[in-house]
Amino acid sequence: SKRAGRNRYRFFLPSMNEGALERLGMEENLRHALARDEFELHFQPKVDTASGAMTGAEVLLRWRQPERGLVPPAEFIPIAEETGLIVDIGAWVLEQACRRVVEWEDRLPAGFRLAVNLSVRQLQGDIDEAVRHALATTGADPARIELELTESMLMEDTERAIGLMDRLSAQGVQLALDDFGTGYSSLYYLRRFPIHRLKIDRSFVSEVPNDRSCAAIVQATIALARSLGLEVIAEGVETTDQRDFLRDAGCPECQGYLFGAPVPGAAFAALLDSRRPQ
Ligand code: C2E
Ligand code: CA
Ligand code: CA
Ligand code: CA
Numbered sequence: 293s294k295r296a297g298r299n300r301y302r303f304f305l306p307s308m309n310e311g312a313l314e315r316l317g318m319e320e321n322l323r324h325a326l327a328r329d330e331f332e333l334h335f336q337p338k339v340d341t342a343s344g345a346m347t348g349a350e351v352l353l354r355w356r357q358p359e360r361g362l363v364p365p366a367e368f369i370p371i372a373e374e375t376g377l378i379v380d381i382g383a384w385v386l387e388q389a390c391r392r393v394v395e396w397e398d399r400l401p402a403g404f405r406l407a408v409n410l411s412v413r414q415l416q417g418d419i420d421e422a423v424r425h426a427l428a429t430t431g432a433d434p435a436r437i438e439l440e441l442t443e444s445m446l447m448e449d450t451e452r453a454i455g456l457m458d459r460l461s462a463q464g465v466q467l468a469l470d471d472f473g474t475g476y477s478s479l480y481y482l483r484r485f486p487i488h489r490l491k492i493d494r495s496f497v498s499e500v501p502n503d504r505s506c507a508a509i510v511q512a513t514i515a516l517a518r519s520l521g522l523e524v525i526a527e528g529v530e531t532t533d534q535r536d537f538l539r540d541a542g543c544p545e546c547q548g549y550l551f552g553a554p555v556p557g558a559a560f561a562a563l564l565d566s567r568r569p570q
Contacts, residue, residue, distance in 0.1 A: 319371055321357065326384055330356050333388055334554035337563065338407070338525060338547040341539045346567055348405035348438065350547060351389045352554045353381070369411070378411045383422045385409075390432035392557065399564040400436070405466060407438040412445035420459040427463065434464030438489075441467060443475025446485065454484055461486045468525070473509060483520060490517045494528025497548070501537040511541050518542070 325331060335349040355363040372378040389408045393400070410419065427434055439460060446453040446469075457467055468489040469477075473496055477485075492513050499506035510526070517524035526538050529548030538546055555563065 315371065318368065319375060322355075322368060322371060322375070322377055325355060325357075326380060330358075331381065331384065332356055332556065333385065333392070334556055335392075335406075335560035336547060336554040337552040337560075338405075338545055339551045341526075341535065341543055341546045344551070346401060346564070347403060347545055348407060349560065350407045350440070350554070351385065351409070353385055353409075373411055373413050376413060378413050379417055382411055382414045383426070386422060386426040387430060390426045390430035390437065393432040393436040394430050396561060396564060397433075397436075399561070399568055401568075405436055405438040407440050407468065409440045409470070410445070412442075412448065415441070415445050415453065415456060416448075420456055420463070423460060423463060423465060427465075435466075438466040438468055440470040440491065441487075442470045443472070443477040446481070447475065447477055450481060450484075454486070457486045470527075473513060479516075482516075487522065489523040489525060492524065492526045492543070494548075497526045497528045497534060497538070498530070500534055507537065510538070510543075514541050514543050 332354050334352045334354050336352060337346050338348040338350065339345060340347050353365050353369070355365075355368050357363050369378065372381055386408055389406050393406055414422065423437075423439070426432070427437070441457075446457075461467060466488040467486065468491050469482075469485065469487050470491045471493040472490045474493045490513060492510055496506045496509050496513075500510055501507055514524050523545070524543055525545035525547060526534075526543050527547050529535055529538065529546045529550050531550060534548075535546060535550055552563070
């Protein structure tokens with residue numbers, strides 16, 4: 293009966309809602325994290341495959357929570373997306389990244405780009421305005437900024453996404469298609485997206501050189517990028533075997549633990565200094 297159901301529900305309430313309560317607590321903490329200044333950016337180098345010279349870095353968000361320490365994005369970004377908090381957090385990330393570009397300008401190699409990940413929620417809003425604002429308030433050179441988008445976030449409303457990407461591109465920032473190969477964008481759309489670069493997903497990179505189909509996919513992606521006039525980068529490069537395969541396949545740029553894990557701003561600035569030509 294309904295009543296028994298209610299009793300049963302009450303009986304199970306504490307254990308059943310442990311996860312939900314923890315999540316609610318996290319959501320509540322997340323709401324205040326920006327005001328409490330608990331977010332920080334880490335930076336992971338991107339390098340020229342052949343020479344190892346730094347070509348840029350990816351900005352990766354971290355949440356330093358007093359009770360829990362450093363919380364990885366996989367644990368809080370989904371909640372930030374569901375609650376819409378990611379829009380304000382994402383705007384903060386953009387502005388901080390632009391600030392770093394200005395702060396580090398003297399130590400940055402020619403062509404160096406700082407890449408910021410965007411969320412689908414930011415794309416649903418007026419992301420081009422957020423980018424314009426971040427560039428204008430910091431005075432950052434738009435050519436130093438790259439935005440990483442995923443295929444799936446572009447396929448939701450393709451025509452609108454193409455319009456947004458055109459407006460972003462017109463501001464002088466670069467656009468990269470992240471996790472390439474894991475989504476389902478057709479070649480037709482790939483040709484229409486005003487992007488500069490494909491980023492080959494780690495799930496393929498981690499299986500080369502031994503897995504034949506992953507090796508074929510990686511080689512085909514590099515050839516596809518070439519024929520479309522796009523740049524290409526491989527993510528998640530952990531071994532010299534993977535690096536050698538990518539170099540031989542003609543992949544100009546790499547990123548991964550082999551070349552450096554994401555590090556806080558001060559450590560990254562030191563890295564920039566140590567790599568600077570004398
Ligand atoms: P992603 O954009 O695919 O970022 C790459 C992830 O792979 C990062 O995890 C990075 O630390 C990790 N990684 C880098 N090199 C290697 C490697 O050689 N091996 C392995 N196994 N992993 C590697 P992280 O920092 O935990 O970020 C996870 C995801 O969170 C990102 O995936 C991105 O989707 C999201 N994210 C991070 N920062 C932001 C942000 O500021 N905004 C938004 N919207 N999403 C973000
Ligand atoms: Ca990314
Ligand atoms: Ca990625
Ligand atoms: Ca990935």
